[in-house]
Amino acid sequence: MFRAALRLSVSGARSLTRSRPQYTASVAARSYSHGKQETDEEFDARWVTYFNKPDIDAWELRKGMNTLIGYDLVPEPKILEAALRACRRLNDLASAIRILEAVKDKSGPHKEIYPYVLQELRPTLSELGIPTPEELGIDKA
C-alpha cells in the first residue's frame, strides 16, 4: 500500500511533480521467518473479495472496516471502492462518509494520500452520490 511511500517520504526522496504517486502495495502485518509472505496484491485481492460479497451484512462491514483501519497501512482505493459499494448495498450512507474520514485520518502526516484516494474514488463517489466530509463541512470541528 502506502508503506513504501512512507519510507520514501521519510528520506525525502519522493518527488512532488509526478501526476500519479507511485505507492506500492505493502505487505501484510505479519513477518514470518519461514513460510510464504502474502504479497500486496494478494492482500488487496483478499480484502476486495471480502467487501464484494453480495450479501455482506452490516456486522461484516463494520468488522472488516475496523480491522482494516487497525492495520499499519492506508487501504488501496480499490478496497475502499468495494467497501463503499458494500455500504450502498446495506443502505448505509453514514458509514460510507465515515470510511472516507477514516482514510484521511489514517494517512496521518502524509497529506497527499487522501487527495489521491479521493481522485481515484471520484467516479464511484459521483455514481453512488457519496459526499466527501469536506462537502458536508465535517472535516473541520
Added chain:
Amino acid sequence: QHTLEGNRDHTAVIHICLSIYLDRYFQTLYSSLTVVVLVHLSSDVDVIDCSVPQYNNRLDTPLPDVPFVRNLSAEQKKLKEKEKGSWTQLTKEEKLALYRLTHELSYAEMRQGSKEWMTVLGGIFIFLGFTGLLVWWQRVYVYGDVPHTLSEESVAQQTQRMIDMRVNPVHGFSHKWDYEKKQWK
C-alpha cells in the same frame, strides 16, 4: 451485590449489610442487620447497560457497533427510508443528518482538543500563589527572631576570626584576603 433488571424498568436491588456493635452491656454480642432496599430510579436517569454493544467515538474504530441515535423519530425514520433509494436524491442537509444519526462526533471533532489545560495550569498557579501567601504569613507571624550571630556586627567579628585563623589559606577564604594590605584582594 447489584442486579439490574434493565429491560423492565430502572429498578435496582441493593443489598446492604450493616454491622452494629452494641454497647458495653452487650459486649459479647454484635448483630448484623441486613437491609434490602428497593431503589426505584427515575426514568430520566441513563443507566448504561454494559451487557449490550455500546456506541463509542474512536479514531481506530470508524464504524461503531451501534448507531448513535437508536430511537428514531418519525421524520428520521422517513429519512432512513429515503436512504434506501438513490443517494443522489438526498440533499446535503439530509446526508449530514444521516451521518449525525449514526455518529455523534466526526473525526475532526474527536481530534480537537479542549482548553482545559489552561484551566488546570491557572488553578495550579492560583494554589501556588495562595501557598506563597501562607508561607509569607508564617515567616512573619510564626517564626521568632533569627539568632544574634547573624547581625552585621557579629558577622564582622566572625569574618575577622576566620581571617585570623587562616581558614582555607591556599585556594579559599583566606587566600582572598591580602594580609599585607589588610583588605580583600
